[in-house]
Amino acid sequence: MIRLSAITRTFHMGDQTVYALNGINLHIASGEYVSIMGPSGSGKSTLLNIIGLLDQPDSGRYELDGRLITDLSETEQAQIRREKIGFVFQSFHLIPRLTAAENIELPLILNGMPQEQRQIRVNDALQAFELKQRASHRPAELSGGQRQRVAIARATIMQPSVILADEPTGNLDHQIGAEVMALLENLHHTGTTLIVVTHDRELGARAHRQIAMRDGKILTDQADDAG
Amino acid sequence: MTLADTLRTSFKTVVSYRVRSLLIILAMALGVAAVVVLTALGDGARNYVINQFSSIGTNLLVVLPGRAETSGSFLGAVLGQTPRDLTLKDAQLLGRLPQVRRYAPLNVGAAELSAANRLREVTVLGSNADLIPIRHMKLAQGGFLAHGTERNAQIVLGAKIANEFFPRSQAIGQRVRLGDSRFMVSGVLAAQGESMGFNTDEIVIIPIDYAQAMFNTTSLFRILIEAKSHNDIEPAKQAILATLKQSHDGEEDITVITQDAILSTFDRILHTMTLAVAGIAAISLIVAGILVMNVMLVAVNQRTAEIGLLKAIGATSSDIRRLFFAEAVWLSFAGAILGFLLGQFGNLMLRLAFPQLPAWAPVWASIAGILVALITGIVACLWPASQAARLDAVKALSKR
Structure with missing residues (x-):
């Protein structure tokens, strides 16, 4: 269960303050399949990073599985990332000198x-x-699809409760992308919360709940009846 | 992350960046090898000098005429500005001291030696039979101014002289002329070569009385004394000073040099030199440490995305710091061990090339070299490792 209340995240560009997230309130129940869509700069990746504890909000409350995250120490947050969260990235982020098995083992x-x-x-x-x-x-000896499968295997090896995917098919062709999405959706079927960030409408539409963002705010939040 | 896994993971990293790792290890190794070889040279030189000094005698004291005001400068004595001469009588007095095992008076001069139609200038030592054991000289054949026979006109030839004058015939028993006197060859010294700048192969030795007569003097150049044991050296010195003060009308006008004092002076000087050389070599280790720092900084920069990824999959800052730290430890450790082996190999080559030089690295130098390598490597890594640990995960991940 993810509960965000009044989350704000600002960046400073020169003397200008940019709101990447501007008062986000969001509740995602365990086992949901959510897509977050929006143009680049809309704050969707920042939102994902905050859910994944990679980034800290400037203000607001974040509860994960009933635990207030915002006050935890760096080490405790690392432990939560390790045990509860799996990341899947657009560019796979495999360590090039390690084999597929070693990457999954990390x-x-x-x-x-x-x-x-x-x-x-x-x-x-x-x-x-x-x-x-x-x-x-x-990794250099693997195809794009294989690389992303390794990355997903790595993200799920600790059996996390939440999978966060940032443009997981962005570097893959259509067919391979569909295969990768099928894999991720399989994980969702086994009860894992799946949150996918994308600017691909077709991909976003597969999720049971679609959140649209713009300028650091949630624009729409629609749930399919099937979800 | 467990310690074993940290070490294993960082070891894999070291192995996978093969060229980079080899270069750092080599730099580290050369530094350690320099320490090991240079200290071996210094310590070898020290042992060489000590061996040479020990080979000229055991528990040796040298009595010279003249008084040195400070123990370090006996220049006046060497130049012969003496108020009162040392005499044979003095030497005999000293020979009766309880701490003295034996003594040999010494006079030195030059004279022409002629025999078998050959003629050459030689250095002449006048002494007694105890010169041989005191100075650790060896006779190749014959005898040397046997006890009680100092008055016989006997002569002992250095190995080279004997060979020059009597290349084909037995030297013993031959008659030779030295200056204006005739002598009979009683012995030939074994070839020893140069020792402490004095070549015993090109001297002749005659009884002290003949030498004094030949050089028209009643004074002695030196008296060599061998104390009974190492513990007797200092009492012997005091006794000698007291005895000669008495016989010289209460004037302390002689100098006693102990072999021990010279030895320990040389020992100190050469030990200090070894330390200095080790210090210079250690600078190259510091340079290697800076190289490690640079390489680790580059590594942090190169692996930024990887560090971000590690954070994303749940590595703590201290996990990352330890990983980089362990990498530096591996590099320094490998460099230190390789350097130690290289240095030992270098020392072996030195010993083979210069058999007289005991080029063994002192244990303290090897340990210090390895420790300094490890410590500089580790210290050099502290900053890059904390840079890595502090990286912002989001920014790190967005870097390709």
Whole structure:
């Protein structure tokens, strides 16, 4: 469960103050599938970063699963990112010198899981995302679709409650993009909250709840009956 | 993130940036190797000098005429500005002291040696039979001015002289003329080469009485004394001073130099030199440390997006700091070990090339070299690592 109240985030450009987020109130229940749309500069990525605890609001309250996030220390926030949040990025953000399996393993290493358990989990993930054949390949040797599958496997390896995807298909062609979206939607079907940021209307329309943003404010917030 | 995983992850990073890592390790290694080799040279030189000094005698004291006001400058004594001469009688007095094992009076001069139709100028030492054991000289053949026979006109030839005058025949028993006197060769010194700037291969030795007669003097150049044991050196020195003061009408007009004092002076000087050289070599380690800092700063810059990603998947700032830190530790550690091995190899080569020089790096220098390498590497990484840890995740992620 995500609850944002009066969230404001400003940036300073020269002597000008720009509101990336201007008094956002938003409630997202567990297991929802939400898309956030809007032109660039509308604040949708900033919103995603704040939900993902990568960025701090200047004012407002943020509760995640009943816990007030805004007052937590940096280390506690890192722990929440590790355990509850999975990020999927447009440019994959795989570490180029690590193999697919090692990239997927990273969150487990950060969490201090013993190696034998990590091995089992990574193998399961490789299996689930059809990457077994590519386990020891480096990102440079993988196709775009495979890279994003590795990134999704990494985002889900800790079984987070929220997946945050920032233009997950932005660097992929249409067909591969659709496959990747299907994977993400599968995760949603198993109960994970899925929040996708995109400026692609067609993609955004697949979500059960669509939020449109402009100038740091929520413009519309529509839910399909199916959601 | 566990310590083992931090070390393993950063080790993988070091290995994957192969060329970069090798270059830093090499820089670090050269610094450590410089410390190890230069201190080995310094310490080797120290041991070489000490060995040379020890080889001229054991528990040796040298009595010279004349008084040095300060222990360091016996220049007046060397120049022979003496109020009162040392005499054979003085030498005999000293020989009776309880701390003295044996003594050898010494006179030095030059004379023409002729035999078998050959003629040359030689350095002549006048002494007694105890000169040989006191000065650790060895005889190749024959005997040396046997005890009680100082009055016989015997002569001992240096190895080279013997070879020059009697290349094909037995030197022992041959008659030679030195200056205006005739001598019979009683022994030949073993070839020893130069030691402390004095070549015993090109001298001849005759009994002290003959030398004094030949050079028309009653004074002695030196008296060499061997104390009974190491502990007797200082008492012997005091006894010598007291004895000669008494026999010189209450005037303290001689100087006693102990081998020990000279040794410890050289030891101090060369030890200080070794330290200085080690310090200079350590500067190259500091330079290597700055190189590590630069490379780590570049690495932080290069891996900005990666640091952002690590933060996004839940790495804490201290995880990131430790990762960079561990990387620097690996680099410095590898550099230190490689440098130590390189240095040891260099020392081995030195010892093979110069067998007289005991080029062994002192243990303290090896340990200090390795420690300084590790510490500079780690200190150099503190700043880049904290830069990495402080990066803003959102900005870091947006950097390609």
